[in-house]
Amino acid sequence: MAELMTPTAVSVGRQTPFKEIVRLLDEFDITAVCVVDEENRPLGVVSEADLVRRHAAGSGTDTAGALMSSPAVVAHPDWSVVRAARVMDRAEVKRLPVTGTDGRVVGVLSRSDLVRLFLRRDRAIQEEIVEDVMTRTLGLHPSDISVEVEDGRVTLSGTVRRPGLVPVLLRLCNSVDGVVGVVDRLRRDDRTSSTGK
Missing domain, CATH: 3.10.580.10 (CBS-domain)
Incomplete structure (x- = not known):
């Protein structure tokens, strides 16, 4: 701020x-x-x-x-x-x-x-969400989740393999400067691997 x-x-x-x-x-x-x-x-x-x-x-x-x-x-x-x-x-x-x-x-x-x-450009918002929120902070792979931003409204779609991260992801996206709202179209995939991890 x-x-x-x-x-x-x-x-x-x-x-x-x-x-x-x-x-x-x-x-x-x-x-x-x-x-x-x-x-x-x-x-x-x-x-x-x-x-x-x-x-x-x-x-x-x-x-x-x-x-x-x-x-x-x-x-x-x-x-x-x-x-x-x-x-x-x-x-x-x-x-x-x-x-x-x-x-x-x-x-x-x-x-x-x-x-x-709120005049911040959509592209700058998208880059911050992908690079800072998803990749650096949460360790999510950008290829799994699509981030679209239009007039400050963020739409997230794709699959999250750790469903517990979804509320955190949504909260962090909402806190990004310039975001006016977040639309959750994410699929939760809670299947575990054969190792049980």
């Missing part, structure tokens, strides 16, 4: 005034800013919705500390895209500050970053 995030997050301090936050949102064409402490650790987030809500209440003079939703919902660089998307959905936010192992903000991940992921 680290390669998808914007490495420099627009952030503000607790005392940043309402109008300065509005200016930053407009200047950088973003929907929220992270509020950080003196050591660049996230305290919360001020979104457009927070600003509109406060303005509707008749106040435009508040600081970021008073406006922010807290605590900040954050992501980590080693998260999968799926995990980040689920956290965004569950928290109903459009942007996640990304924090390093020391808790400091190292970037930001937005919904638009995730959407760009």
Whole structure:
């Protein structure tokens, strides 16, 4: 996920005034800013919705500390895209500050970053599944399983001689960047060899 995030997050301090936050949102064409402490650790987030809500209440003079939703919902660089998307959905936010192992903000991940992921070419998705998932990770032979990708939808067909690997294969394929769904047309062949192995 680290390669998808914007490495420099627009952030503000607790005392940043309402109008300065509005200016930053407009200047950088973003929907929220992270509020950080003196050591660049996230305290919360001020979104457009927070600003509109406060303005509707008749106040435009508040600081970021008073406006922010807290605590900040954050992501980590080693998260999968799926995990980040689920956290965004569950928290109903459009942007996640990304924090390093020391808790400091190292970037930001937005919904638009995730959407760009699905523009990945079908051929690149197919190559990753065949070379990384099937061959290197699971030790499956590419001639046994056909991988077709169209508009991010993966169709797997052929015979799997170790049926226990099928759920793992499907899960790993679903986690490949750019995959929008996996169609399982695999045949399970659980016959053992004459040696019983």
